[in-house]
Amino acid sequence: MARGALKQIDRPLLLVVIAIATLGLYNLASASQPLGADLHVKQGMAMFLGAVIVAAIASVHYRNIEGLAVPIFLFVVALLVATSMFGKVVNGSRRWLVLGPLNLQTSDLAKIAVIIIVAKTFHMSQWEGGLTLQEIFRPLNVSRPVLVIVAVIVLSIFGETVKPPKLTKQFRNRPRTVLRLRGDAVQTIGRVGDVDVKLQHSGVARNHARIEVNEEGERVIVDLTKQSGVYLNGERIAERAVLHDGDVVRFGTNQRAELTYRASMERIRPLLPWVAIVGFLWLMAAFVTLYRRRDLSFEALIAPIDVVAIPCALILVQPDLGTTLVVLLIAFTMILYVGLRPSSLVLLFSGGLISGAAAWLVVLKPYQKERVLTFLNPTSDLAGAGYHQHQSLIAIGSGEVMGKGHGQGTQTQLSFLPEQQTDFIFSVWAEEHGFLGCMLLVGLFAALIVLALRIAVRARDRFGALLAVGATAMLFWHTVVNMLMVLRLAPVVGVPLPLWSNGGSFVLTTMIAIGLLLSVSMRRHLF
């Protein structure tokens, strides 16, 4: 490495990163107190390792990375496939790949791989007036149907990790499952005897109601009583009624004999054969086209969008909505930097909006929406997420101007704040250091983003610029989505805060991105 390159290292960026990381460790020390574990020590060690990685990556000329882009991409895709097959199930999703002593969240690496491969895919291309959708998507490309078929196969094997629908009961203001509804079995609810759910409240009949499945696969509640009746959301039902997610079912007039029905996405499979047939016919058509052109290169097989779509699909099925979203946002930001033809941009937005809105408003029934949401985000069922964000807002708001002081946050230290060492780490800071502390942190992150963008602008070539934009986008979207989520301006999607949230995998990922930024900045030549 040339001495000149080292001289050109972006000192302000480095300082900002060190400041953020130091504050992060300081804050994590407070957050880990009630957990009885010194998370900040482990995190510090991970950061130290990360610093070595930063140095290593920065010392490599990023041009060399370009050559490695395809192998890295293929390797990460392989890891993602392995994860969805052998990954450890935590909270109903497979995100972690256990490699001996190492627990790897493979979707973190996918972010880096996507940055590199998108940079490689797009840096050589230059289209007059910007990219078009046609060029990005290449609808007839052979990879389209392949992707569909792969998705079908993956879904049919692993797709049903979702939980069955269930009945829950409020105990001390928290829902507790009292019955999981399985298959097509008829299940009964009553006060005593041989019933599946015993509700020992006055006013509940011995054999009060039963739940069965109708022809359309919906759950139906049947009233078995003569007088006391079954009430659905406060209204008495006439013998039977279809259950939808979130319905409150009361057995008799006793307020305490209430259960809540929670639906889930259990009926994906019946659709799969049809999707597979369409995909197969599509694949045949694509092969015929390719055969005529006699062109079977990587670029021909993989359309530009595939480098994003393939990892995204693999992450989505884990399922991990938050990371999928972040990867898409990173890629989209990079493509925007490359330049998208205005008409295409309009088309993309309006098309996406219209089809999304149509699907949401017209096609999907309410319980289906719930099912989609439950499927995409199983770790935090909606009631739970609401509780988390509520506690987060209390923590943040109660910090007021000056905060309660380091290690003095009641929400943090008495464990009211959920996930305080990971997703809600910012709330800890906000509670203990108040508005002033928050402004300092938000300012530092803003400075980080601006400095990182400056590196992209000053980059010597387009590949470097795109790498820098990708790394910046990753830092930016993680920061913003996390903060919006913590501030209840976005749903809880499980996106960590860079350099702050506890988790070795993500620390390393962040460090790699910073390494890429430094590598680009060190080899710039001013124009």
Added chain:
Amino acid sequence: MSAPGTAERDPSVAIRRAIVMGAIALGAFSVIAIRLYMLQIQEGDAFLDKSKSNFFQTRRLEHERGEIVDRHGRVLVTNRPSVNVYVTPAFFPDAKKNVLRLASVSGLSREEGEVISVALSKAVKEDGPAILVAKGLSRRRARRVRRVAESLELDLDAIPIIEVPRDPPEFAVYIDPDHFPSRGLVMRRLRDAMNLDEDAMKALERRIRRTRGLDKYRGILVRRDVSLGVEGQIGLLVQLGELPGVTVESAKARHYEHGELAAHVLGYVNELSPTELEERRDQGYRLGDSIGRRGIENTFEEELRGTDGRETIVVDSKGRAQQSKFARRLDEEVGVHVEPTPGNRVVLTMDLGLQQAAEDAFSGRAGAIVALEAQTGRILAMTSTPSFDPNLLAGYFDPKEKRRLDEMRELRPWRFRAIQDYFAPGSTFKVVTALAALKAGVTNEREQIRCPGAYRLGRTRFRCWKESGHGMIDLHKSFARSCDVYYYTLGARLGLDPIAEMGRALSFGEMTGVQLAAESRGIMPDSNWYRKHLPEGYTLGAAVNASIGQGAVSVTPLQLAVSYAAIANGGTVYRPQVALRIESYDGKAVRPIPPEALRQLDLPPGALAGVREGLRQVVNEPFGTAYRKRLKDVQVSGKTGTAQVAKLGKVRVRASKLPWKVRDHAWFGAFAPSDDPEVVVVVLVEHGGGGSSAAAPIAMRVIQAWHDMNQQRASLPPSAVRVATIDPEHPWHAAH
């Protein structure tokens, strides 16, 4: 411009895009900053409160009810520690589970185990012998049974294992129902220790059976405020572990120091009913709170009731109390610890000594005594016989006491005769007629009226009590000899309405306004009253009847006392007063309740003096009706009264031969000393017979006691008399 890579040669495009992106990024951060501003600065206080209510759990610290003391500070009502006994169904021993386990270890089937379990519950109930579980066991198996028994924490007494001398030795396992822990055994021990009767046991069993789910973990009250003996016995058994599922909790109980003494004045407390609780929830009442019923306890509920304290404890998200350093400091900094404020002390105008003397002095089955200060209307003593013991109403109602009160139902012990019941006043009412006549000027002190033994009004003959007649009678003698004809004459001259007007002025027919609930008005009829209530309407006969306190005229003993006080003090009618002052629990603040003069009698000069002279002669002249009951030490003025209950027949019958219910009411209204009256005493003996024989001696005994007390107090050094000190800094005084 179309070749790839030209962007590098056109940096302005890249810079422009980067600037747009940077602007968007800064915009996003601004949104975050604004949101933080809103949450932390605009709504920060609200969130701070929410975070506090998250980690603070508030516990209620119960206050103590205020004391009630007599005018000299002697305690009448206070609080004492008490003990309540509860059972928690979930913590009863599970005999069946243990039996089944032992049975299976002894090599029996489940069915056989269940048979033994049933036999055990029967044996516990019927005090049956030990039950054989299994016999012919080997030594090894017997050891195993013992080991399992130990692991189940069963005493060796509970499952005797007996060795049968055979070769090889055999063992038999028994269950001793008197030691094997079971619900039945616990209930039996509880019954024996607490002397619960059959009904109480049944009710308790029913309540235990009815509990479901989490309710099984909630204590069921077996008995509130158990006696010291029971407490000791239960406490010991609980400590020894003989009563699993039974808990003993301490509480406070209202204590009426002198039992039945002045029970009607003091009242009693008991628990709020659910509907009352609903009405009073915003006044701070909670489930299980007591509220004053009747008497002072009721009138001064708001004073006697203190305010509950609050105590916060720091909890974590799972509701567990925190003891960490952080939690302790938090508690010190922002925790709330408000000590409960005991209720105020109510100081009565009553004098414990005189009250005691009055209760002792009363003889007769039923009646009332009222003693009050002539110059202020303050009540010194007030009794109502028969009485009840309020101690027994606050806590557990002893069945024996209930039976005793039920037996007395005829005598209505709950009635507060001094204010709640009204009776014909008889001759004690003559003061009213005399004053009305003097005021109207239909007679004067000197006029003499002849009494031939009866008075004729049209065809009706009104008899004097003395058939032979009194001869010539003036005002003074009319009192001393209690001549009826004299008053018949005045009544006929006056008509009813002037008498009624004077009666009302002297507090008859209206509530006196004493600080006690359930007061009666009595009846002070006038001509309109008769027109309204009787078919024949008003006739002069009604006035003649009323003139001697018969007919419809009915008064409460308290009303009579108030009117005699007015006569004694020179014509001021006072509102009778029971509470002298309110003091804060520590006595630092005092709120006196001054006497309240309701009105001044409008009388011609000398009228009162004349009546007073008449009343003096009743006791102090040899011809007076109460002359023989006079006191040596103090000159008493008064008037006897014998009120007819049933219409007299032609033939006079000795009172002792009449059934109790129709005997005359005996009255005596008195004040002393005659020349400067200080105390007024009114005695009513229900169906007691003659006023001079039944009521006057009681009144004399009370006055004698009052006199003795005064003498005694006068000889005491001044420091022995408690004087209320007023702290001018106290908020009460600042507010007034």
